[in-house]
Amino acid sequence: MTEVRKPLIAANWKMYKGPRETRDFVGRFAGLYPPRTDRTIVFFPPAISIPAFLDATVGRPDLQVGVQDVHADLEGAHTGAISAPMAAETGVGWGLAGHSERRSEFGDDDADVAGKLRRLLDAGLKPILCVGETLEERTAGRLEEVLRRQIEAALGGLGGRRWSPPVLAYEPVWAIGTGETASPADASEAHAIVREVRLEAPGDAARVVILYGGSVKPDNIDALLGARGVDGVLVGGASLEPASFARICDGRFDPQLL
Ligand code: PEP
Numbered sequence: 001m002t003e004v005r006k007p008l009i010a011a012n013w014k015m016y017k018g019p020r021e022t023r024d025f026v027g028r029f030a031g032l033y034p035p036r037t038d039r040t041i042v043f044f045p046p047a048i049s050i051p052a053f054l055d056a057t058v059g060r061p062d063l064q065v066g067v068q069d070v071h072a073d074l075e076g077a078h079t080g081a082i083s084a085p086m087a088a089e090t091g092v093g094w095g096l097a098g099h100s101e102r103r104s105e106f107g108d109d110d111a112d113v114a115g116k117l118r119r120l121l122d123a124g125l126k127p128i129l130c131v132g133e134t135l136e137e138r139t140a141g142r143l144e145e146v147l148r149r150q151i152e153a154a155l156g157g158l159g160g161r162r163w164s165p166p167v168l169a170y171e172p173v174w175a176i177g178t179g180e181t182a183s184p185a186d187a188s189e190a191h192a193i194v195r196e197v198r199l200e201a202p203g204d205a206a207r208v209v210i211l212y213g214g215s216v217k218p219d220n221i222d223a224l225l226g227a228r229g230v231d232g233v234l235v236g237g238a239s240l241e242p243a244s245f246a247r248i249c250d251g252r253f254d255p256q257l258l
Pocket of ligand 1 (some may be wrong): 213
């Protein structure tokens with residue numbers, strides 16, 4: 001029997017919400033968004049707020065949680081960093097790798113991202129690999145080249161590890177936190193490239209899940225989630241307010257449209 005396609009909706013809280021605000025958010029969000037079996041919801045709070053998130057969601061196992069970043073080493077003298085096994089020990093199920101803010105602010109290069117992806121998998125976490133082009137790269141007609149480079153570099157580090165299903169987020173850098181959003185057609189075009197590159201990768205049999213990220217909001221969620229090839233969204237700013245994110249989580253999705 002073929003599995004029914006359901007959207008994955010993820011909230012990246014970045015460096016917002018300590019434990020107290022996290023508990024407050026969950027209390028209010030849970031009242032606005034009853035559990036639904038036809039979608040997957042994952043939150044990425046700051047690492048220090050993960051225990052509070054888990055405490056607050058004891059009665060809501062549908063609200064899943066992940067870690068925003070892990071180090072590519074297992075342990076070491078890396079002040080401020082956490083490893084994938086440490087994150088797994090706290091009870092998270094997911095991890096981001098390659099977010100553009102990690103690439104631009106913290107200097108993560110393709111090799112670092114490959115290492116992080118590998119560590120997430122080894123720790124039994126589900127990674128979401130983020131890829132996307134800058135405005136200069138897009139304007140110079142380099143969209144496909146950049147996406148291909150980022151994905152191939154990350155896959156090249158897997159060394160035969162199984163990543164199933166692979167989950168990627170296409171996040172054009174020019175649309176992150178800027179209020180600029182890719183049109184549904186732009187998203188579909190980029191998602192088709194990501195899907196093709198991922199499918200070319202050796203040993204890949206599973207269906208690829210591709211999220212769109214970049215200024216997703218209540219007023220554009222239906223159009224973006226309704227675009228061909230979009231399997232879900234990764235949301236930053238608009239996930240910080242319970243009513244806004246609840247509306248996004250209720251976005252219209254057609255499981256048949258791929
Ligand atoms: C993100 O941080 O992944 C993101 C897409 O942010 P925003 O929704 O604020 O553009």
